[in-house]
Amino acid sequence: ILSFGSDEPICRLMCLGNNEIKSRAVVKYSAAPPPTTYALLQEKTDLKLPPANWLRESPQLGPAGSTVLGSSSKSKPFSSFGMAYDFIDSIGDDVDVVSDSENIKKLLKIPYSKSHVSMAVHRVGRTLLLDELDIQELFMRSSQTGDWTWLKEFYQRLIDQKWQRKKKSKEHWYQKAILSKFLYYSINGDGAAEPVPDSDNTDEGCGAEEFGPSWPAPFTSTASDSEESAGLRNDFVRNILWTFEDIHMLVGSNMPIFGGGRYPAVSLRLRDNNKPINILTGIDYWLDNLMCNVPELVMCFHVNGIVQKYEMIKTEDIPDLENSTFSTRVVKDIAQNILSFLKSNCTKEGHTYWLFKASGSDIVKLYDLTTLCEEAAEEKCQNPFTLPVAVLLYKVASNMMLKKSQNRKHYGTIRTLLLNCVKLLDQDRHPQIIASAHYMLAELFQLDEPPEEGAGGESLRAGGSEDSYSDEDDEEDPEDLPEDSDENGSFSTTLDSQDDSKAVAIIKSVGELSVPEKYKSTHQIRPIYAFPVSQDKEERCRHVLSYVLKGLKAVDGSIKKESDLPAADPNTPIPLKYEDGSWPSLTPSRTPNKYLNLSDRKHPTRSGMIPGSWQHRMKLQLFFKASKAYYVLSDAATNLLKYGRALRYIKLALQCHDAYCSVSSTLHSRVLLFHSQCLSLCGDIQLMLAQNASNRAAYLEEYSYQTREDQEVLHSLHRESSCQAFNMASDLATDPEYQLFVSSKCYEAAYELLTSGVVKEHGPEQLAQVLKRLGNIRNEIGVFYMNQAAAMQTEKEVKKSVSIAEQEIWKKSFSCFEKGMKDFEAIEDSTNTSLLLCNTGRLMRICAQAHCATSADLSRGEFSPEESLYYNKAIDYYLRAMRSLATRGNHPAVWDSVNWELSTTYFTLATLLQDYAPLSRKAQEQIEREVTEAMLKSLKYCDLQTESARQPLYQYRAATIHHRLASMYHSCFRNQVGDEHLRKQHRSLAELHYSKAVLLFLSLKDAPCELLRTLLERVAFAEFTMAGQSSSGAKLKTLTGALDVLTDTRHAFLLIHKELLEDYTEVQTQTEIEPTAVCTCGCISRPTFKLSASLLGIMGKSKETSQDLRKEIVDLHKSGSSLGVISKCLKVPRSSVQTIVRKYKHHGTTQPSYHSGRKRVLSPRNECTLV
Incomplete structure (x- = not known):
């Protein structure tokens, strides 16, 4: 057996014949010193004489030694709460019962005793708290405080109409006195005797302790007056976690334990030699030793206070004592039945239940005092248990909340505890507890993560216990029962006339408690509380x-x-905050x-x-x-x-x-x-x-x-x-x-x-996200100003010079792009950095277009140096964007976008140089070199291999580049005089580019006009070449090649015929006219040929098409109109419409569309890049 005061488990298995009772005790707390050997009194010692140390404070005896003072042997009405506060971890889950050991013994002796039983029962989670409800004391107090007036009236109405207070006998006080003196005699050691204090000055114990619950941080509580008088202190000498079979109880005990005998711990009892030990006394002694894990009992016999002899009894032998034989299995059945009865009927958390058995009665009743209190008049509706119960509910809930590793599965339990706590309290009197409870209720709902399913409580056992010790209960002797009944004044046996409708449950006969499994728990002490989990x-x-x-x-x-606050001190200055009137x-x-x-x-x-x-x-x-x-x-x-x-x-x-x-x-x-x-x-x-x-x-x-x-x-x-x-x-x-x-x-x-x-x-991760947002918003603002600049150009009818307003907008846009790039570079976001570089390149292109001066007739002059400067700046930014991405694999979509923009810029630069050559500033040869260089660079970035949505656009652009280069070399070949080597070079280059352009146009299904133009130019090139040839063979070869070129026009005419036929069919359908017949041989009919001829005429004049008409065609196309509809509305051939639209797509327009730096719309809070 381990020494007392240790928190290690102290276990013992009791075996009685074929019966086996499992009992395990763990001392959770002990205020007593280690057991010392008891003093063996000499025979003939007179216990009526006080010892020298009588009534001195002794940690060995604790409160048990002063039982002569009367009420100190009684359980305080809130003793279980004091213990529950000290061991809050055990409440709600681990323990079935919390109570004084005296209350446990009284319950287990119900079938054997005729004495009354009166206990208050409270439920907190799985745990039941049991406290003695002393009717006599409560009714005495009700006359002073009015707290229990409603209960007194209920008791007198239903149970004992003639109740009146009755005094305890002189024999009772005599037995208490000699027990106290015997215990002081048994303390090993002498001390100077001190006068016995006047009982009038010490009546009712030492008063109540201050009640101050310890709130979870950061909440603290100041005890109120009502709490100070509640007596919620844990005064037991030891607190023991006792497991009796499958029942877990936290009990409080004040039984003195001594050393000596064959074991290091024994309990000491005083018995009158003329009175045999009855069954009640045997159960009492056995349970005390079992709870405190004391293996041996020392009995001192006396006659009229004169010591006669000592006898030592093993704890396992107590059930077999003469005149005190009882079955331990029956006691076990009684415990399980009572627990099941309470578990099934004490179902409302926070309610005060009253377990009552009248003296001499076999009927046990359970009342719900909370319900009775609510039914009483409002001025009488006062339940002193309300505050302790509410505080305990709050403490248990807060303790569960502090267990971070496992509190999620208890959220349903915590919520129920807190809601019941709030229901019990008055907001005006206890605002702090209510506010704290509501805050914890709010904390249960996790806002930063998805809720977990299955949060709720489990089925729990009911039980618990508290610690106290009383010697020589009056009920132990059958001859003392009437006196015991009189002393408590609540023991009428006329129960047939009482109103049973007020009782929650009734045990009709105490004998039923001895039947194994007579009462089974039909209701869980804690149902599975479903926490209101919502995915919303x-x-x-x-x-x-x-x-x-x-x-x-x-x-x-x-x-x-405000009226209750103290007046302001005139000598104390009032601090005023200074606020800047600028941006808040x-x-x-x-x-x-x-x-x-x-x-x-x-x-x-x-x-x-x-x-x-x-x-x-x-x-x-x-x-x-x-x-x-x-x-x-x-x-x-x-x-x-x-x-x-x-x-x-x-x-x-x-x-x-x-x-x-x-x-x-x-x-x-x-x-x-x-x-x-x-x-x-x-x-x-x-x-x-x-x-x-x-x-x-x-x-x-x-x-x-x-x-x-x-x-x-x-x-x-x-x-x-x-x-x-x-x-x-x-x-x-x-x-x-x-x-x-x-x-x-x-x-x-x-x-x-x-x-x-x-x-x-x-917050390093959060800082990176904020920097990404900063880069994004600066990109958005930059794009906003860039679009404003583009809109200003569109609104200008005649472009002469750049206005100051335009320049300011450019500066704002450029500044935002630069800041955004720094933000993305700070977090090493190369993808978004490249996008901002790309947008900056677009801004440079807008600046270049703004420097393009046009006259009132929409004609423009030569390609200016400012345009060249800004286009080259745009190219630099696009190249930086490519370097930022490094490879296409880092982000293919962004890489393709930058690649396209770079190719477009080179192509636009080359086209403008070729169409509006600055001959006033540069030589023809220099311009040709620059055009060739820009065209080839644009061609370099035309990705013809990768299958994508842009692949046809790249093919068309590449074909157009080859066509333009071929046309330029064709022109040089025609105009070159003198240098034959250079003429041959130009001729070969023109032939090369014409052939490549034809191949690319042939691969496209929607560019017949461009194909025809290229083929006709190639035929003209052959004719010019033939004119310079002298031999017949060379001329024949050239003419044969020209014929081959002309045969390729069949592909273009078939495409044109198909489009015209579709348009003609639409017209015929609308006018209900039969379509024109088509020759089955594949040749074009006469009307269709005329249309084709007209088309070729229009192609020849396409450059003369007004800017307004082209703009109107583009606007209609952007609005979603089909090519056929545009052709009919403007009375322009469909192929011409298609050509203009294609040029809008591929050659770049006056006002290109500018994206905001994101290729798809995402939430700005998305973790991915802005792309």
């Missing part, structure tokens, strides 16, 4: 806000009104520290809160929780594209943060990190609003709507702050430029927070 974020957040609002109301209600700062002005430091605040807050008070700490937590809930709501609305609703929620989140800052003097790093998240989300929403301006009416309606709950939360926020600090960031503006500007400021404010000293180490 908005629903979870609404639950959180509901509890936060209730917590705020509790806090606000507890704060003194979106970051807190306070210096952030790692932890909240409230010592700097000396004055009450706006609502009258005292800094450092529980109201102050609780409001900080509630404000922060509300801000997180609104943030999650805003994030969810953003994902649903409900940007008006999202902006409303993020505004509320920022207002909560503003109120938080108004209450707190300094800010924790986690608060600053969260604030940066709010600002980032606000920036995202403003950006989305700017990009979706067409839905502004719907967004305004969403933004203006507000629930009653949100209004009440806002009202509570306004008690502490005006909540105006972030209005500019969260207002719904109508100007897209302003919205982009606000978005940029939000991101910048978030960046400043994340780069401050305190937060810098905690």
Whole structure:
């Protein structure tokens, strides 16, 4: 056996014949010193004489030695709660019963005893708390406090109409006195005798202890007057975790334990030699030793107080003593039946149940006092158990919350505990507990991760116990039973007339408790509480806000009104904050520290809160929780594209943060990190609003709507702050430029927070995301200004010179692109860096186009140096973008986009040089070299091999480049005089490029006109070549080649015929005229040939087509009109329409479309790149 005071398990298996009772005891706490050997009294010692050390304080005896004082042997009405508070980890899950050992013994002796039983039962999770409900004492107290008046009236009405208080006998006090003296005699050691204190001065024990629950951090509690008198202190000498068969009990015991005998621990008993040990006494002794794991009992016999002899009895031999024989299996069955009875019927958590058996009766009844109390008159409706039960429910819930590793599966249990706690309490009297409970209820709903299913409690056993010790119970002797009944004054046997309808459950005969498994638990002590798990974020957040609002109301209600606050000290200056009238700062002005430091605040807050008070700490937590809930709501609305609703929620989140800052003097790093998240989300929403301006009416309606709950939360926020600090960031503006500007400021404010000293180490990932957002918004603003510049060019009728307004817009756009590139380079985001370089290249092309001067007749002059400068700058930026990507494998889509833009720029530069050659500044040969170089570079970036949507465009461009080069070399060949070698070179190059152009045009199915033009030019080239030839053979070869070229025109004419036939069929269908017949031989009919001839005529005059007509064709095509419809509307052949549209696509237009740097629309909060 281990020494007492150890928290190691102390186990013992009791075996009685064929019966085997399993008992295991673990001492959780012991205030007594290690057992010392008891003093063996000499024979004839007179116990009526007090020893010298009588009534001295002795840790060996504890409260048991002073039983002569009367009430100290009685259990306090809240003794189980004191023990539950000390061992809160065991409550709710591990333990079935918490109670005084005396109450456990009284329950297990019910079938053997005629004495009354009166106990209060409370349920907390799986655990039942049992306390003695002393009717006599309660009714005496009710005349003074009025607490139990309603119960007294109920008792007198239903049980004993003639109840009156009865005094205890002199024999009772005599037995208590000699027991106390015997125990003091048995202490080994002498001490000076001290006078016995007057019993009048020590009646009713030593008073109640202060009741001060220890709240989970950061909450503390100040004990109220009613709590101080509640007597909730754990006064037991030892607390033991006792497992009796399958029942787990936490019991409190005050039994003195001595050393000596064959074992290191024995219990000491005093017996009258003239009275045999009866069965009640035997069960009492056996259970005491079993609970305290004492293996031996030492019995001292006396006659009229004169010691006669000692006898030692083993604990396992107690059930077989003469006149005291009982079955341990029956006791086990009694325990299991009583536990099952209580488990099945004490089902309401937080209710006070009353287990009552009248003296001499065989009927046991269970009443729900909470229900009876609610039915009583309001002024009498006072249940002193309410506060201790509520506090215990709260403590158990908070203890479960602190177990981070396993609390998720207990969320249903925690929620039920807290809701029952709140139901029991009056908000006006206990606002702190209510506010804390609602805050924990809000904490149950995880906002930053998906909820887990299956959160809920399990089926639990009921049970528990508490510690106390009383010697020589009056009920142990049959002849003392009437006296015991009289002493307690609650023992009428006339039960036939009572109203059974008030009882929750009844045991009709105590004999039933001895029948094995007579009572089985039909109801779980804790049903599987389903935690309200929802996959819908908005629903979870609404639950959180509901509890936060209730917590705020509790806090606000507890704060003194303004009229109750002390007047302002005229000698104390009132600090005023300075606010800059320029752009409002979106970051807190306070210096952030790692932890909240409230010592700097000396004055009450706006609502009258005292800094450092529980109201102050609780409001900080509630404000922060509300801000997180609104943030999650805003994030969810953003994902649903409900940007008006999202902006409303993020505004509320920022207002909560503003109120938080108004209450707190300094800010924790986690608060600053969260604030940066709010600002980032606000920036995202403003950006989305700017990009979706067409839905502004719907967004305004969403933004203006507000629930009653949100209004009440806002009202509570306004008690502490005006909540105006972030209005500019969260207002719904109508100007897209302003919205982009606000978005940029939000991101910048978030960046400043994340780069401050305190937060810098905690948010590297968040900093990278903010930098990505900064780069994106600067790209968006740059594109916005770039599109403005392009629009200004379109609006100008005659381009003469660049205006100052245009130049300013270019500077703004360029500055934004540069800043965005630095942001992406800071996080090594090469993909988005290349996209911003690409957009900068587009800006340079717009600048080049702006320097193209045109006259009133839309004709333009030579290619200017400014155009050349900006086109070359554009090429430089595109090349930098290619270098940033390094290889196509890093991001194929972006690589292809940059590759296309680079090819287009080279092609545009070469085309402008060729069509509007600056002959006034450069020589013809130099221009030809530059055109050739630009064309070949453009051809280099034409990706003809990769299958993609752009492949036909690349083929058309490559064919056009070869055609243009061939035409240029054809012209040089015609005009070159003198240098025969150079003429041959030009001829071979022209032939080469004509052949390549024809092959590429043949591979295209929608470029017959270009193919015809190329073929006809090639025939003309052959004719010119033949003219310079002298031999017949050479001429014949040349003419034969020309004929071969002409045969290739059949492919082009077939394509043209097909298109014309489709158009003609459409017309015939509309006019209900039969279509023109087509020759079966494959030749073109006469009318169709005429149309083809007209088409060729139009082709010859295509350059003379007015700019207005081309613009109209392009506009109709962009609006979605088909080529046939455009042809009919403008009365222009379809092939001509197709040619103009193709040139719009491939040659570049006056106003190219500019993307925003993203190839697809994504949420700005997406983790991937902007592409």
